[in-house]
């Protein structure tokens with residue numbers, strides 16, 4: 001049995017609500033959380049005294065393949081994104097571009113504290129593209145849900161599957177009906193971009209699902225910002241969940257991020273990076289943006305604790321992984337991050353959760369573990385050579401841009 005002790009951390013757990021326990025040890029055994037307490041021991045010890053230890057973040061919608069395209073849609077709208085990325089770059093992707101995109105994208109996420117992500121895949125031109133995407137996720141070491149319009153392939157304990165539907169707004173009712181039938185035959189949850197492209201298409205898409213009897217708790221709505229209160233009630237009553245990507249929604253004009261409205265309707269809501277083409281993909285930036293949008297609309301009851309919960313355990317719930325990750329409950333997989341506090345910005349640490357949400361940056365993420373395996377340590381990726389990765393990614397970027 002392999003075991004590791006994280007000794008003396010400032011531990012932030014997320015269930016039932018985010019809370020802090022100082023000077024706490026966490027014992028990991030065989031990749032799982034075995035015990036929390038004081039005076040625990042193990043042959044191998046990681047001293048995390050004075051540092052924050054918390055569950056890794058959960059990103060419920062990331063087009064991971066776009067890692068080579070960072071910031072290529074600056075100052076653009078959704079129309080620019082579609083033209084440049086989906087109709088410009090995407091058709092040029094070879095399987096090797098998909099592989100390095102997914103590997104680098106997943107490691108970029110992991111490096112900034114995201115231990116679980118849903119890879120919303122769009123490049124499945126050939127089976128080789130799909131396999132390259134899954135292989136890239138596997139090689140990264142992160143926990144992943146691979147979402148594409150097809151059946152599960154080459155699965156590992158850290159990879160599960162979802163059905164990425166183009167949906168009634170984009171593909172029309174006939175395609176959507178076929179997608180829903182396929183997903184439910186395969187027993188896969190459905191993740192779909194709906195409700196973010198104006199009121200008319202939000203109305204039309206949701207009405208189609210309702211009238212066809214297709215609504216259900218297996219649907220995650222991405223960008224559901226244009227729904228009315230009545231429509232949110234319908235989603236809540238049928239058990240649907242939500243993924244909000246506040247940065248891309250603001251940047252590309254996909255509606256005002258509806259985190260607080262969704263939660264007020266009792267809809268389980270998570271956060272996502274969406275695309276690094278129009279903003280950063282790290283959960284610190286995403287949490288802060290979501291939090292500030294709520295404060296900006298004078299939602300005084302929305303707190304730093306609420307947004308941390310949304311970025312962790314609620315994300316795990318949305319992905320159906322709440323028994324696996326998202327909190328520090330004994331028995332769960334050891335998906336943990338250690339955040340430094342020895343920077344000037346973090347020194348005061350009056351309220352560790354507030355400091356984490358308001359002041360910390362990806363550079364403060366010292367150590368990342370997924371299933372007890374160290375992916376990042378002392379601020380460096382452990383199993384991958386960063387300069388080699390960058391060289392391959394740059395080569396891919398140059399090919400794609402040529």
Ligand SMILES: [Zn+2]
Nearest residue numbers: 061120193274
């Ligand atoms: Zn998306």
